Structures are given as structure tokens and as C-alpha cells.
Amino acid sequence: DLFPNVPLNTIGTKQLNKMLEEKDKFEVDEGSVTIMSYDAYTRFGFSEEKYTELTKEIKDQITNPDKEAQKEAGGKKGDRAAAIEQEKVEAIIGSANVGTDPRLHFDKSGFDHITVDEAHNFNNIFTSPKNTGTSRQSNEYEGITGGNSSTRGLKLWLTSREVLKNNNNRNIMLLTATPFTNNPLQVYSLISLMAKERLEEMGILNIHDFVSAFVDVQQEYVMEANGKIKNTNTARGFKNAKAFRKLINEFFDYKTGEDGGINRPDLIRKSILLPETEEMKQNRAVLEGLFDAKDESGRPLPGAALKSIGNQQLQNISPALLKSISMDEKGSKMKGYGQNFVERSPKVKFALDSIVKFYNEFKNRKPGEPVPGQICFLPKGVEFTKDMKSYLIAKGIPKDAVGVMTPKEKSAKAKDPDKASEGISQFTEMTEDFNNPAGKLKIIIGSDVIKEGVDLNGNTAVCYNLMTAWNPTDEQQKLGRAWRQGNLQSRVHFVDVQIEDSIDTKLYQKQAEKASRINDIFADSGGNAIDTSDVNPDEVKLDVITDPDRKAQMALALGIAEETGKRQEKQLVILSMQTALEEHEKFSSSAEYNEKEFLYYEKKASDLMPIVKELREKVKQLEKDGKKTTEEYEDAVYEYEDKEDDLKTYKKRASEYKQKLRTDQAKLETIKKKFERYGLPEDPKTAEKFINEEQAKLDKERELDKASNEQKLIELKERYRKERAEIEESKKKRGLDKLDTLVTNHVNEVLDDILGVKRAKSLLGKAASLYSEKILEFNNSFKSLHKRKRNASDILLYHIFLDFT
Known part of the structure; x- marks a missing residue:
């Protein structure tokens, strides 16, 4: 309708197959527009020469190892490491060619422009900032990863480079509501599709350069999927934020739903507080004891607090998820592990009872009308989704009204034979049925697989969130499943179900503080740093301790650790000063020696040049006189060649020492800047005196810290005892209704609102x-x-x- 005179091609897999049957190649008409499915697009490859050219570019993006330096530094081990790394790179790049048709060459098809809808599906291109140095150099960004490179993401990178090259670095457009999460590698993946020229102008040639320029990296203890604790690098946010925002805003036109005039339902978000059971209180007391865990040498056990918090989150979903409440991974399983998942959980029972009551009450109030959809997010304990479904069915919900969506359903074929024959999965089948108001499916119980990338907004009224994520963008993604354009409901209720006075409420509060910070990336103003990190367990571990004395000990330990960290930073600066001073002495001495040798060999070469010239002329004259067979000629040639060899040697050595001298001078210039940065005097002796004075001050500060810690502990214990007493008194006054009453009040409120x-x-x-x-x-x-x-x-x-x- 907008462009009636523009030829339009609509190409899916079937249309593409038909076109290839009629012609043995694919070309689009000049001035035409082609709408193509993802599947059809992934079948395009490149001509051999173009593929070689583009894959060389992406190799340099993924990693740029200096093979000679690796060989020199690591010998055979270096060779082997480089070979393994190269094999990995080749495998990643090779995946972009998987499933391509040899008759479909993108570079010969005539495309001048690419617009990609749902572009966030392509943001996993670069997934690790590989080291660009030698095998002996550690990778300071090891641990910052972004999953696996996606085949279609790599393919889009290759095709976008071809389009940019042929169209003055323009003609790539990406459409998405959620361009990236808080992972910097996703940011780079998308911006590299459009901003090749600008990034190169900024000196950013690969992902390693991008992370160096803009990402704030810190070491933290993290819990892996298997429950083990690992100390690794994490991206805490973006530094040099002004330059970063300028880059982002040059290529991203960010609009909120309100800015874009998107007609979404009203969002009503609230938290429901539930009391702990006696079983949960007992488990929590033991879990808090992990904060005191020590290693064999009596030092605090790394990751103990993180382990405790992780297990507290699990038991807040249901105590049935607790395998162990000790630091021993091989310890015996908890009694009751995996048993009575629903019945032992206030959270799960509240959510499911509310779902049942809403379903029945709506049918009573609005007989004959389609029951709105309800979603229950279950990030952990996916193996118990069947127990939840059975509970709902036992409460009278029809079996075909409840669906479970996990990774398993994504790969399973649709139950409907016709849909299965078309390659449709159970996941897609359920999505379509749930979004259809006339469909049978009204309740979805989903793992993290439904938190993003799936629309569940056909007629959804209520969502229940059973666990708050550490990553602030995960919570935003969950909201977007139902709170989005196209929902027939005018009001959507998002309910965070939480255990009172626990990790749930503390984490929920921290998430509220961090939720808006992703949007700070697009803000025109602000500070020179953007915190987009997950909520750090260090920020909540003190809050989740209920024992006042233990909390005081932990607070003091954290305070000491913080002060120790500051002292260590100062010590590192002093050590850096000392290193700079030693380097100044080293390179000054080296520069003096290299300059002396350079001048020596330069003079030797200068003195020898006229002699060589004279000998060369003598040889030429003898040749001219026809004396090439005489002994005189042989002696002249021998003397000429001997002196010429000496001249070459002198020149070579003069050049080598000149280069060494330049290197020394460059090093000294860098050291001079270090001196300026540290505030060191230029005179080495004065600088040494300054360093010694700074060290003495630091030693004095450490002594004063030790003296004040005993008094601090007394004050902290008094403070936290008073604080705990106030919390307990507040809980008594507030009180929490019984579960049945909470369910009834909540459902009536929701129904009154949406009706x-x-x-x-x-x-x-x-x-x-x-x-x-x-x-x-x-x-x-x-x-x-x-x-x-x-x-x-x-x-x-x-x-x-x-x-x-």
C-alpha cells in the first residue's frame, strides 16, 4: 500500500526451492524489495573468493594471534596452543556456511540493503574477547563470555560487511524492542553490524579493543550452573560512558513504548509477601551458618556466602529443591529432597491456588466468555513442573487447559499430526493455542526458556514470578511476555511472589534500583560510568543475615576487606611507582649504551663509504681496460667485496642500535607520563625519597586500622540487635493473613480490576x-x-x- 509501484518478492523456503528449480541461480531485480524468512536467508552463502575475503575479516575480529610471538614464547606448546585456537576459530566461522545452497551466493544476488526484524536474535556473534598477544600473556578478559556464536548471527555479520562495503558504509537497519541484555559482547555484536567505519576510526578493530575501551571488568566469585564457586572476571558496566553513549546514540534510535505510541495494556506490578514455614526457618538458620565457613587454614571459605544465598533462593521456591545445606558438594542429600514440591512451598501453593481460583471465579462471573491466560515463571526446579500441572488438574482445572514449556517442548514435535508434519514444535503449538482466546490452553508453567523470545500476549491477564533474577534485564524480559502490544486484556497483573524478610525482598529492592540503568546506555546525559551489572551477591549478603552477632561479624569483615582493598590499591600504586623508577633507570642506561653503539657504527660506516666507492670505481676501470683476467683485477675485486661486506655490517648494526635507541626513548617517554600520573618528581633520587615516604604513611594507616576494629564490632552488634528487634516487632504488628485468605483477597482484587x-x-x-x-x-x-x-x-x-x- 505504501509503495504500489515497487516490485515486491516474498520468499520463504518453499518459494526459494521453486525459484531454484526454474533457474540455477538467484538474482533480484533492480529497485525491488524482498521479504525473506530467517530459514530462507540462512541458505545463502558466498562465492568462493568472497567467502575467503569475508572470513579473513571475521577471523581478525574473533582473534588475531601473533603466531611468531606465540612460537617464540611457548615453543612447541605455543605452536600447539595456537593450532588449537585456530581450529576453534575455523569451527566457529565454518558454522556460518552450514546449510547453505551452492547456487545461492549473497554477493551475486543484487541486494543493496538489509533490514532485520527481531534483530536481538542475531546478537550472539562475538562471545569471547580473545587475547591478541602471545601465549605467555594472560587474557585479562577471560571469564567474560556470551554463550555460543549463533550461525545466523555470523551469517548476518558476513552479509552486512558485504552490504557496507558496496554502499558507502550504509544500508543496514536493525529492528528490535530488546537489542541486548547487560552483556557487553551482545552490544558489540550488534553495533559491529552497522558501525564498521566509526569503530575503525576510534581504533576499535575487534571485540578485545571494544572491551578494553568501554567495559568495566572486575573479579568476583560466581556460582556456576553446577553449583560450584568460581573466581572469574565479570563485566560490571560501561566506563568512558560519554564516548560510549555518543557511539550508541549515533547508531541506535531508542524509543520507549510511550515514545513510539505503542498501545500496551496497563501494567500493575505488585509483590505478595508470604511467611516462612517452620521447616524453612530451620534450614535458613543452618544456611546462614555457612557465612562462617572456614578453609583448612582457618581463613573464610571463598564463595561460602554465595552458596548460602543461592540455597536460600532455592528453598524459597520450595524446600524440596535443597539437595544439601553444607559446603561439601559430595555430602548426603537433604531429607525430603524432591518430595512434596508444591505442598512444602508457600510460594508455589499461593501461585497455583490463585491460578485455580481465578480460572473458576472468572467462569462464574463471566459465563461463556474466554478465560484470560495466566503464566507462572519457574526459573529453578524445572523437573517439578509436572507436579505443578498435576496439582492444578487435581484442583479441577482441565488437563488441556494447562501447558508446561521447557527446553524439552522446544525440540518435541507438535501433538497435532498436521502441525508435526510441518515441523512445528510443541512449544510453538502451545504458544499459538495459548494466544488464541478461543483456544483450550489457559495456563502456562514455564522455565527460563519463556522469559524471552516468545510472545504470550494474546489474552494474558496475570503472571506469577516465583524467583527474582540477579540480572536486571531478565526481569524486564519476563514483563514483556504479556505486557506488550496486541494483548486483548487492557490490564496485566505481574505478581512477584516473595518470602517475607528474606533474600527475595532484598534482591527485589536491589533490582528496583538497577532496573532503569540499562536505559542509561541510551541517555544523552549522565556520569562517565554506567552500571549494568547483575545484582552483586556482596550487595545483599549482609541484608539476608538475621542473627545480629553474625551480621556484626560479617559487616566488620566486609569493612576490613574494603579498607584492605583500599590499602592494597595504594600499595599497588606504590609498587607501580617503584617499578616505574626501576624501569627509568634500566631504559636510561640502555638508551645511553645504544646511543653510544649507534654513533660508533654510524661513524665507521661513514668513514668506510668513500673507500668502498673508490674501490668500486677501480674495479670498473680495470674491467673497462680489459684486465678482468689479471691478478690485479682479482685482488681489486677481493678488496672491494671485503670492504663492502664491512660497510653492510656497520650499517646494519647502526640501524639495529638506532632502532633499539628509539624503543628505549619511547619507553622513557611512557615512563615520564607514569611519573606525571603518579605525581613523582622527575629527578630519580627525589622520586625514590617520595616513594619511601608514601610507604611509611601506608604502614601507619594499617596500624591504626587494627586498633579501631574491636570498638567497631561492639558498636555493630548493638546496632544490629536493635535493628532485628524492630523488624520482629514490625512483623508482629503487620502480620500476614493465612494463605487461603491471601489467595482470595488477591484474586478478588485482580478480577475486580480486569473486569x-x-x-x-x-x-x-x-x-x-x-x-x-x-x-x-x-x-x-x-x-x-x-x-x-x-x-x-x-x-x-x-x-x-x-x-x-
């Missing part, structure tokens, strides 16, 4: 109040007409007004 009852009551109340005020105002005005005679029209108007109201 308009709550708003109707509110509007009627406002109207009644307004009219009451107007009647009173009119009465007062009417009675005050004593200054003039009340005529018939006054009285008539009064009665008409009363009749109307």
Missing part, C-alpha cells in the same frame, strides 16, 4: 462526591438570594436541577 468493577466503583464514588458538592453549592447559592426577590424562574431552576441530579 472494571474496581474502576467503576471508584468512578461512581468520585461522581457521587462531585454531585454532592454541586448540590450543596447550588443550595447555598439559592438560599443566599435574599437580596433580590425569588421569582418563579429561580424556583423552577432549583427543582429542575434537583430532578436532574
Whole structure:
């Protein structure tokens, strides 16, 4: 409709197959527009020469190993490491050619522009900032990863480079509501599709350069999927934020839903607080004891607090998820592990009972109308989704009204034979049924697989979130499953189900603080750093301890660690000063020696040059005189060649020492800048005195720290005992209703809201109040007409007004 005169091609797999049957190649007409499915697009490859050219580019992006330096540094081990790395790179690049048709060459098809819808599906291109140095150099960004490189992402990178090259670095457009999470590698993956020229101008030639320029990297203890604790590098956010924002805003036109005029349902987000069971209280007391765990040498055990917090999160979903509450991975399993998952969990029971009550109450209030959809997010304990479904069925929900969506359903074929024959999965089949108001499926229980990349917004009214994620973008993604354009419901309720006074409430509070920071990436103003990190366990571990004395010990330990960290930073600066001073001495001495040798060999070469020239002329003259066979000629040639060899040697050595001298001078210039940065005097002796004074100050500070810690501990214990007493008193006063009452109140509130009852009551109340005020105002005005005679029209108007109201 917008472009009636533009030829339009719509190409899916079937259309592509048909076109290739008719022709043995693919070309688009000049000036035409082609709409192509993902599957059809992935079948395009490149001509052999173009593929070689483009894959060389992407190799340099993924890694740029200096093979000679690796060989020199590591010998055979270096060779082997380089070979293994090269094999990995080749495998990654090779995946971009998987599934391509040899008749489909993108570079010969005539495409000048690419627009990609749902572009976040292509943001896993570069997944690790590989080291670019020698095998002996450690990779300072090891641990910052982004999953596996996607085949279609790599293919889009290759095709985008071809388009940029042929169209003045333009003509790539990406459309997405969620371009990236808080992973910097995803940011680079997308921006590298569009900003090749700008990145090169900034000196950013690969992912390693990007991370160096913009990513704030810190070491932290993290819990891996298998529950083991690992100390690794993590991306805490973006540094040099002003330059970073400028780059982002040059290539991203960011709009909120409100900016874009998107018609979404109203979002009502609330948290439901539930009391702990006695079993959970006992487990929590033991789990808090892990904070005191020590290693064999008596030092605090790394990762103990993280292990405790992780297990507290699991038991808040259900105590049935707790395998062990000790640091021993091989310890015996907890009694009751895997048993009565629903019944032992206040959270799961509340969510499921609410789902049942909503389903039945809606049918009673609105007989004959489609029941709105409900979603339950279960990030952990996916193996118990069947127990949850069985519970709902036992409560009277029809079997075909409940669906479970996990990775298993993504790969399983659809239950409908016709859909299965078309290659549709159970996951897609359920999505379509759930989004159809006339469909049978009304309740989805989903693992993390439904938190992003799937639309569940056909007619969804309520979502239940059973665990808050550490990553702030995960929570935003969950909201987007139902709270999005196209939902038939005008109101969506997102319910965070939490255990009172636990890791749930602390993490929820921290997430609220961090949720808006991803959007800071696109802000035009702000500081020079953007915190987009996951919530750090260090930020909540103190809050989740309920024992006041243990909390005081932990707070003191954290304070000491913080002060120790500051002292270590100062010590590192002092050590860096000392190193700079030693380097200055080393390279000054080296520069003096190299300059001396350079001048020596330069003079030797200069003195020898006229002699060599004279000998060369003598040889030429003898040749001219026809004396090439004489002994005189042989002696002249021998002497000439001997002196010429000496000249070459002198020149070579002069060049070598000159290069060494330049290197020394460059090093000294760098060291001079270090001196300036550290505030060191230029004179080495004065600088040494300055360093010694700084070290003495630091030693004094350490002594003062030790003296004050005992008093700090007394004060902290007093503070936290008072704080705990206030919390317990507040809990008594507030109280929490029984689970059944909480469910009834919650469901009635939701139903009243989505059915308009709550708003109707509110509007009627406002109207009644307004009219009451107007009647009173009119009465007062009417009675005050004593200054003039009340005529018939006054009285008539009064009665008409009363009749109307």
C-alpha cells in the first residue's frame, strides 16, 4: 500500500526451492524489495573468493594471534596452543556456511540493503574477547563470555560487511524492542553490524579493543550452573560512558513504548509477601551458618556466602529443591529432597491456588466468555513442573487447559499430526493455542526458556514470578511476555511472589534500583560510568543475615576487606611507582649504551663509504681496460667485496642500535607520563625519597586500622540487635493473613480490576462526591438570594436541577 509501484518478492523456503528449480541461480531485480524468512536467508552463502575475503575479516575480529610471538614464547606448546585456537576459530566461522545452497551466493544476488526484524536474535556473534598477544600473556578478559556464536548471527555479520562495503558504509537497519541484555559482547555484536567505519576510526578493530575501551571488568566469585564457586572476571558496566553513549546514540534510535505510541495494556506490578514455614526457618538458620565457613587454614571459605544465598533462593521456591545445606558438594542429600514440591512451598501453593481460583471465579462471573491466560515463571526446579500441572488438574482445572514449556517442548514435535508434519514444535503449538482466546490452553508453567523470545500476549491477564533474577534485564524480559502490544486484556497483573524478610525482598529492592540503568546506555546525559551489572551477591549478603552477632561479624569483615582493598590499591600504586623508577633507570642506561653503539657504527660506516666507492670505481676501470683476467683485477675485486661486506655490517648494526635507541626513548617517554600520573618528581633520587615516604604513611594507616576494629564490632552488634528487634516487632504488628485468605483477597482484587468493577466503583464514588458538592453549592447559592426577590424562574431552576441530579 505504501509503495504500489515497487516490485515486491516474498520468499520463504518453499518459494526459494521453486525459484531454484526454474533457474540455477538467484538474482533480484533492480529497485525491488524482498521479504525473506530467517530459514530462507540462512541458505545463502558466498562465492568462493568472497567467502575467503569475508572470513579473513571475521577471523581478525574473533582473534588475531601473533603466531611468531606465540612460537617464540611457548615453543612447541605455543605452536600447539595456537593450532588449537585456530581450529576453534575455523569451527566457529565454518558454522556460518552450514546449510547453505551452492547456487545461492549473497554477493551475486543484487541486494543493496538489509533490514532485520527481531534483530536481538542475531546478537550472539562475538562471545569471547580473545587475547591478541602471545601465549605467555594472560587474557585479562577471560571469564567474560556470551554463550555460543549463533550461525545466523555470523551469517548476518558476513552479509552486512558485504552490504557496507558496496554502499558507502550504509544500508543496514536493525529492528528490535530488546537489542541486548547487560552483556557487553551482545552490544558489540550488534553495533559491529552497522558501525564498521566509526569503530575503525576510534581504533576499535575487534571485540578485545571494544572491551578494553568501554567495559568495566572486575573479579568476583560466581556460582556456576553446577553449583560450584568460581573466581572469574565479570563485566560490571560501561566506563568512558560519554564516548560510549555518543557511539550508541549515533547508531541506535531508542524509543520507549510511550515514545513510539505503542498501545500496551496497563501494567500493575505488585509483590505478595508470604511467611516462612517452620521447616524453612530451620534450614535458613543452618544456611546462614555457612557465612562462617572456614578453609583448612582457618581463613573464610571463598564463595561460602554465595552458596548460602543461592540455597536460600532455592528453598524459597520450595524446600524440596535443597539437595544439601553444607559446603561439601559430595555430602548426603537433604531429607525430603524432591518430595512434596508444591505442598512444602508457600510460594508455589499461593501461585497455583490463585491460578485455580481465578480460572473458576472468572467462569462464574463471566459465563461463556474466554478465560484470560495466566503464566507462572519457574526459573529453578524445572523437573517439578509436572507436579505443578498435576496439582492444578487435581484442583479441577482441565488437563488441556494447562501447558508446561521447557527446553524439552522446544525440540518435541507438535501433538497435532498436521502441525508435526510441518515441523512445528510443541512449544510453538502451545504458544499459538495459548494466544488464541478461543483456544483450550489457559495456563502456562514455564522455565527460563519463556522469559524471552516468545510472545504470550494474546489474552494474558496475570503472571506469577516465583524467583527474582540477579540480572536486571531478565526481569524486564519476563514483563514483556504479556505486557506488550496486541494483548486483548487492557490490564496485566505481574505478581512477584516473595518470602517475607528474606533474600527475595532484598534482591527485589536491589533490582528496583538497577532496573532503569540499562536505559542509561541510551541517555544523552549522565556520569562517565554506567552500571549494568547483575545484582552483586556482596550487595545483599549482609541484608539476608538475621542473627545480629553474625551480621556484626560479617559487616566488620566486609569493612576490613574494603579498607584492605583500599590499602592494597595504594600499595599497588606504590609498587607501580617503584617499578616505574626501576624501569627509568634500566631504559636510561640502555638508551645511553645504544646511543653510544649507534654513533660508533654510524661513524665507521661513514668513514668506510668513500673507500668502498673508490674501490668500486677501480674495479670498473680495470674491467673497462680489459684486465678482468689479471691478478690485479682479482685482488681489486677481493678488496672491494671485503670492504663492502664491512660497510653492510656497520650499517646494519647502526640501524639495529638506532632502532633499539628509539624503543628505549619511547619507553622513557611512557615512563615520564607514569611519573606525571603518579605525581613523582622527575629527578630519580627525589622520586625514590617520595616513594619511601608514601610507604611509611601506608604502614601507619594499617596500624591504626587494627586498633579501631574491636570498638567497631561492639558498636555493630548493638546496632544490629536493635535493628532485628524492630523488624520482629514490625512483623508482629503487620502480620500476614493465612494463605487461603491471601489467595482470595488477591484474586478478588485482580478480577475486580480486569473486569472494571474496581474502576467503576471508584468512578461512581468520585461522581457521587462531585454531585454532592454541586448540590450543596447550588443550595447555598439559592438560599443566599435574599437580596433580590425569588421569582418563579429561580424556583423552577432549583427543582429542575434537583430532578436532574
